[in-house]
Amino acid sequence: MAEQDIEKIGYGFTLFEGMQKDNLGYIYRGLFTQNITDSIISLAENNLESSGESSKVKKRVFSIMVECLQNVTRHQTPQNTICEGPYQAGIFVIQNHNEAYQITSGNVVENSTITQLQEMLNTINSLEKDDLKAYYKQILEDGSISEKGGAGLGLIEMARKSGNKLFYDFKTLDEELSYFYLHTAISKNSESAFNEIDLNNIKNLHEIINRENIILIYNGSLNQEGLIHLLSTIESQPIGAVDVKKKLFNIMVEMLQNIVKHGEKKDDELGGNPGIFFISESNNSYKLSSGNYIKKSIVKELSEKIDYVNGIEGENLDMFYTQRLLNFDIDSSKEAGLGIIDLRMKSGNKLLYSFSEVNDTISFFSLQIII
Amino acid sequence: MEAFIIEKTEETPEIILNPAEHIFKISHRSLPENANGFYAPVFEWLEEFRQNLPDDDIQFVFELEYFNTATAKQIAKILLLLEKISHEVSLEIIWKYRKEDVDMMSSGLRYSKLLDVEFSIQEIEE
Numbered sequence: 001m002a003e004q005d006i007e008k009i010g011y012g013f014t015l016f017e018g019m020q021k022d023n024l025g026y027i028y029r030g031l032f033t034q035n036i037t038d039s040i041i042s043l044a045e046n047n048l049e050s051s052g053e054s055s056k057v058k059k060r061v062f063s064i065m066v067e068c069l070q071n072v073t074r075h076q077t078p079q080n081t082i083c084e085g086p087y088q089a090g091i092f093v094i095q096n097h098n099e100a101y102q103i104t105s106g107n108v109v110e111n112s113t114i115t116q117l118q119e120m121l122n123t124i125n126s127l128e129k130d131d132l133k134a135y136y137k138q139i140l141e142d143g144s145i146s147e148k149g150g151a152g153l154g155l156i157e158m159a160r161k162s163g164n165k166l167f168y169d170f171k172t173l174d175e176e177l178s179y180f181y182l183h184t185a186i187s188k189n190s191e192s193a194f195n196e197i198d199l200n201n202i203k204n205l206h207e208i209i210n211r212e213n214i215i216l217i218y219n220g221s222l223n224q225e226g227l228i229h230l231l232s233t234i235e236s237q238p239i240g241a242v243d244v245k246k247k248l249f250n251i252m253v254e255m256l257q258n259i260v261k262h263g264e265k266k267d268d269e270l271g272g273n274p275g276i277f278f279i280s281e282s283n284n285s286y287k288l289s290s291g292n293y294i295k296k297s298i299v300k301e302l303s304e305k306i307d308y309v310n311g312i313e314g315e316n317l318d319m320f321y322t323q324r325l326l327n328f329d330i331d332s333s334k335e336a337g338l339g340i341i342d343l344r345m346k347s348g349n350k351l352l353y354s355f356s357e358v359n360d361t362i363s364f365f366s367l368q369i370i371i
Numbered sequence: 372m373e374a375f376i377i378e379k380t381e382e383t384p385e386i387i388l389n390p391a392e393h394i395f396k397i398s399h400r401s402l403p404e405n406a407n408g409f410y411a412p413v414f415e416w417l418e419e420f421r422q423n424l425p426d427d428d429i430q431f432v433f434e435l436e437y438f439n440t441a442t443a444k445q446i447a448k449i450l451l452l453l454e455k456i457s458h459e460v461s462l463e464i465i466w467k468y469r470k471e472d473v474d475m476m477s478s479g480l481r482y483s484k485l486l487d488v489e490f491s492i493q494e495i496e497e
Binding site for chain 1: 381382402403404405406407408439440441443444447448471472481
């Protein structure tokens with residue numbers, strides 16, 4: 001494999017490492033629609049369920065997620081509903097650290113609305129809990145509801161339910177548009193509040209994702225149930241022709257199921273196996289990348305397997321598939337022995353891969369498939 | 372023999388094996404994590420069915436929009452079992468695919484080449 005290729009797929013690892021360091025439990029970047037929002041919520045719900053969190057905290061996390069996602073959906077495209085460029089795609093991140101769930105959203109806003117938005121946020125942040133309630137009522141009675149049905153009611157709700165300040169930041173895109181980042185935290189032990197939050201990491205990450213034209217990214221723990229929710233986010237994406245989308249879906253299933261079945265955990269974390277998956281688009285081709293931990297002891301065997309499959313094509317590849325299909329000695333709940341061959345056949349290209357050593361027993365496996 | 376019915380979910384197919392109604396059909400999609408475990412009761416039922424075969428012709432329909440590789444192997448096993456059954460009673464396998472779904476059509480073609488049984492690959496009328 002060319003040096004350059006390895007460097008490119010190693011990029012997945014860098015991204016993953018960065019996210020792990022920052023405890024980015026879950027990240028989504030792309031277009032936000034009702035269907036996608038539902039899938040994101042189900043996916044986060046699945047992750048929360050397996051975290052063993054108290055129902056009170058879970059409930060608060062949900063309601064804030066919903067407000068936050070609705071905010072992005074409503075405001076992601078100024079003036080009309082057509083997404084004008086990939087850079088307008090919103091971002092949604094939920095992290096689990098510092099004894100709190102940290103929720104951040106990012107979406108495009110018109111520069112002309114920034115001042116008003118800032119005033120609103122500052123007012124909300126200056127108010128105590130009871131005053132927030134009164135403010136909420138006042139806005140309702142004023143009838144000053146904006147065209148998009150907002151008027152900041154969602155923001156007030158978020159502030160009330162989180163019990164924390166709403167942190168925010170803007171980043172200018174051009175003369176007309178800026179990104180609006182909004183962050184809040186739900187403390188696990190009620191009354192410990194946050195006073196300062198650094199949004200730079202997420203801003204940088206968002207920039208990388210935009211630069212690489214990543215149309216969909218997921219980082220987090222993955223089990224079969226989560227996989228199903230994640231798949232429905234791709235089904236709702238307005239990408240490519242029907243056959244391309246189907247191909248993306250098929251390849252995605254195999255890549256993600258590889259993580260669920262063969263992935264390893266680095267620590268004794270709860271839930272599914274940690275992994276990263278993203279799709280980027282360039283020159284009418286799609287790159288699907290996955291990354292997960294595996295046992296260092298299987299690295300050699302796995303590379304040989306992929307090299308072998310990469311080395312054959314056409315009829316030979318087809319014959320090898322049939323041979324494996326009928327090999328019923330490999331037929332367990334974990335293994336059918338067909339995944340890698342199937343990926344090679346569906347993509348029509350060689351599979352790119354790399355390994356990075358993590359510690360004595362664990363390596364990180366990056367896989368990239370181009371269609 | 373009593374019918375065997377599994378309702379579809381987001382990750383598993385609808386399966387209807389109903390001799391009384393002459394319906395034998397696996398449809399929707401199949402991507403369970405443990406395909407081996409999911410299809411185990413299907414084999415159990417088919418083995419029992421093989422001991423109590425009806426006189427009527429059997430049409431066994433596959434109408435899947437997607438299946439994962441773990442399922443591919445289970446389908447191969449089902450088809451091989453149906454091939455055996457076809458030695459004792461008239462049986463036809465019908466493999467349906469949606470228009471333009473080349474992958475699903477080639478899968479049908481691949482399976483048909485492996486078997487010595489009546490096997491018809493049909494495009495679904497929209």
